[in-house]
Amino acid sequence: MRYFLELSYDGTHYSGFQVQDGQETIQSAVTKALEILFRQPFSLTGSSRTDAGVHGLQNFFHFDSSLELIPKHKYNLNAILPSDIAITSIYRVADDAHCRFDALQRSYKYLIYRQKDPFMVNRGWLFPYPVNQELLDRMALILMEYSDFTSFSKRNSQVKTYICDIRSSYWEQGSNGALTYRIRSNRFLRGMIRGIVGTMVRIARTEVSTEDGEQLFRAVIESKDCTNADFTTPAKGLYLESVVYPDDMLQLIQ
Known part of the structure; x- marks a missing residue:
């Protein structure tokens, strides 16, 4: 079965979205959490690559598994993941669905602040x-x-x-x-x-x-x-806001 993971993240402490040898990335952190929870290997495919320091309000991975995921697994994964990465939804999709190639459009925003603000140091x-x-x-x-x-x-x-x-x-x-x-x-x-x-x-x-x-x-x-x-x-001002897929493609596990 193929699943989509929807997630959000603060990219400040990561070397980008996609896995890189010897680097901590969003993909490596999510893969590690899945393997800790289910005690088996996982191979993830990402929707949109973001650079080191870039944030994601909505992004996706897909993976194949013989496991039947249930709503509780979202809670379990979030308990394992670091505080700056959150799984927001899990979807069941068609076996040939692809989180990168099936995306219809993507939206980004870039934040610029004009006065010194300690709460915006890593966010704009x-x-x-x-x-x-x-x-x-x-x-x-x-x-x-x-x-x-x-x-x-x-x-x-x-x-x-x-x-x-x-x-x-x-x-x-x-x-x-x-x-x-x-x-x-x-x-x-x-x-x-x-x-x-x-x-x-x-x-x-x-x-x-x-x-x-x-x-x-x-x-x-x-x-x-x-x-x-x-x-x-700087990368810290950039946010992936949304990834849009065809209607009825994502079946929420609930």
Whole structure:
């Protein structure tokens, strides 16, 4: 039988989502918890890879097992897992369901706070400098006019295409000038969101007009050259918010 595990996590103390030799990752922690509970090996496949320090409000693994999982197992797994990882639901799915390839879209957000806040140290990017909010809003809309995002993919990504279908892209303003960037797409490239945010913030901080800033941003996208983008934004401000699957694909174990 194939199962989906839905989970959330604080990525601060992990070397990313996917398993890596000799590194503590979200996948290695969840695999260890499953093997402690059921005393047998497990092989997990992840939905969306997130880098070291990136957080997940919703992500998924799938695995196959002859075991019949029941609601109590969610409680058991959470009792074993560290406090910064939580299993939120367990689903029974079709034997050919795939948590990565069957996802229809994914949503991310990036948090920027403007004043020193000890509670945001590992949960956002402190950026106290002035920015052109109108320009940020315009660049978020401009992004949706394009489909080739080669400029926002880190090198050695080993993908067949740089085409992404961005369905939404916008900035929100919060209290104390805080900024949240939200983006939704059918797929994302390696480093893509941090590259987009870093490039937008870099341009919006310069003393250029909104019109000139728009042209600078278009030039970065159209260059199809990642050396023109800015990937220096810290991972701690990035959150995977949701992964969407076809209706009726997930059968909640309850």
